[in-house]
Amino acid sequence: MTDGTSRPIVEDGHLYVIPMRSSTPLPVFDVETGDFVTAYTGGTRGVLDSGRRRLHTIGDALRAFDTESTVALWKREQPPLGMTIDETENLYLAGSSYSLDDDRLVVGAMTPTAAFYTAVDVAITDVADVPGALARLDPASEEPAPR
């Protein structure tokens, strides 16, 4: 299950509680009992990639964790929520939201005049593989988003 909002996430018998501040750890609880299981470095949004058993947290940075070992896989600096990243015509990804689209973590935001998104390849396994610049989802699109 992916989410991309501040709602708690339920997956594999665990409850992931998204913190309100990115400086606060993201705790995980047993969904049946409420017992504490573990905690990850925080983010104000969370996206769970069930297939890869990855947790992505988005706050002051974009981070990836292995949910089996709880090991941090990689981290990259991320513009604040809602900041302009790139211009597209895609309406679906707007709304300052995050979702998983095949192999990419898509980061979207919308302003009164345009919608923006960017995407990060989530298949990477090591911090050395993190690209220097955020990848565009549709390189052919150069036009501003419609109103």
Added chain:
Amino acid sequence: MTDQLTVGDEAVYAVGEVAIAIDPATGDIRWKHEHAGHCWCPPTVTDRNSTGGNVYFPVKSEEGGVRIVALERTTGDVSWTDSTRDYSTLSPTTDGDRVYVGVDGGLQALDATTGNPVWQSDLPGGLLAPPTLHDGMLYLSTGGHVVAVKTATGTLAWNTPID
């Protein structure tokens, strides 16, 4: 001001000072609903098979009160509104039969079709995020606690403090 978007089965719904449904293929506006006040969160939309075929969202008035608005998903007609409690400005959660919304000091379940109250549950702290629905349980993050609430009755299944 930035509108909040939700992608439904049949349309994209945007809510801010007005609510609109957008055709996902053409971008045409299918319907528009004007309401006094502003919505600050993404609307909640039932799927096409649910009984309560509505778009739900809270609207904060200029006077400060927050009401819940339910619009018919395909027409934008008002199904019901409720302003009898001071609701949270967070997105509601729905299972199609009921709508779960934060209220001052707790969580309120409303009938999805009529808006009539079903139960209210007191919470240890204010709601920090919309509830998550899973297997007949609602999971909530409140100020200093994580709580599981049974959707059938509103009773607490467990309550874990967070340090």
